[in-house]
Amino acid sequence: MKAIPVIEKLEEWSRDYEHPTLRRSSLEKDPFKTLISCLLSLRTQDRNTEKTSRALFEVADTPEKILELSQEKLERLIFSSGYYKNKAKTIKHVSRVILEEYNGKVPSDLDELMSIRGIGRKTATITRVFGFGIADCIPVDVHVFIISNRLGWVKTKTPEKTEEELMKIVPKEYWFEINTLFVLYGKEICQTQSPFCSKCVIRKYCKRVGVVRSR
Numbered sequence: 001m002k003a004i005p006v007i008e009k010l011e012e013w014s015r016d017y018e019h020p021t022l023r024r025s026s027l028e029k030d031p032f033k034t035l036i037s038c039l040l041s042l043r044t045q046d047r048n049t050e051k052t053s054r055a056l057f058e059v060a061d062t063p064e065k066i067l068e069l070s071q072e073k074l075e076r077l078i079f080s081s082g083y084y085k086n087k088a089k090t091i092k093h094v095s096r097v098i099l100e101e102y103n104g105k106v107p108s109d110l111d112e113l114m115s116i117r118g119i120g121r122k123t124a125t126i127t128r129v130f131g132f133g134i135a136d137c138i139p140v141d142v143h144v145f146i147i148s149n150r151l152g153w154v155k156t157k158t159p160e161k162t163e164e165e166l167m168k169i170v171p172k173e174y175w176f177e178i179n180t181l182f183v184l185y186g187k188e189i190c191q192t193q194s195p196f197c198s199k200c201v202i203r204k205y206c207k208r209v210g211v212v213r214s215r
């Protein structure tokens with residue numbers, strides 16, 4: 001299995017890292033908080049997300065409590081996550097649907113999650129994997145997409161296809177952590193614009209597909 005040595009190397013590399021991405025699974029373990037944190041994380045940095053999520057959950061950590069907040073108060077609480085007006089609207093809408101249609105409990109089914117406006121596949125898979133602890137899918141964000149393609153593991157154009165192909169390559173016991181490891185590695189080493197191939201711990205396994213500029 002070509003994925004195993006790469007994952008083992010990344011596990012070893014990540015051991016000394018004190019990074020919010022690595023703490024994600026221990027931080028949340030709650031489907032609603034995982035879902036809301038993921039919505040807050042869109043187009044912002046992990047450190048902002050962690051700070052904003054904590055501030056919000058201190059005041060409101062259930063759909064009922066979110067709906068009790070005024071729009072203005074919610075916007076103030078999540079201001080530092082960026083795009084706070086749109087995010088506040090989405091969070092209110094998602095909370096309302098969960099409360100009214102799902103009795104206040106986040107659905108674990110991917111299709112049901114994605115049927116709620118504002119929840120895309122990435123958010124749905126992250127909620128399922130990290131919120132419910134059901135690792136029967138692989139959340140694919142930009143880092144997972146780019147690294148899998150650079151390694152030469154997949155040759156894909158969409159996150160959906162990447163997920164499908166990765167599930168054939170990565171043994172199931174690693175589905176839980178592959179997202180966490182690739183996201184961290186993408187932020188620190190295999191960066192989107194110009195990867196640090198010179199200090200890459202998995203370079204010997206990488207075909208560097210599509211890499212035109214590196215450091």
Ligand code: SF4
Binds near residue numbers: 195197200
């Ligand atoms: S060798 Fe370069 S492109 Fe390949 S995984 Fe490492 S940093 Fe990324």
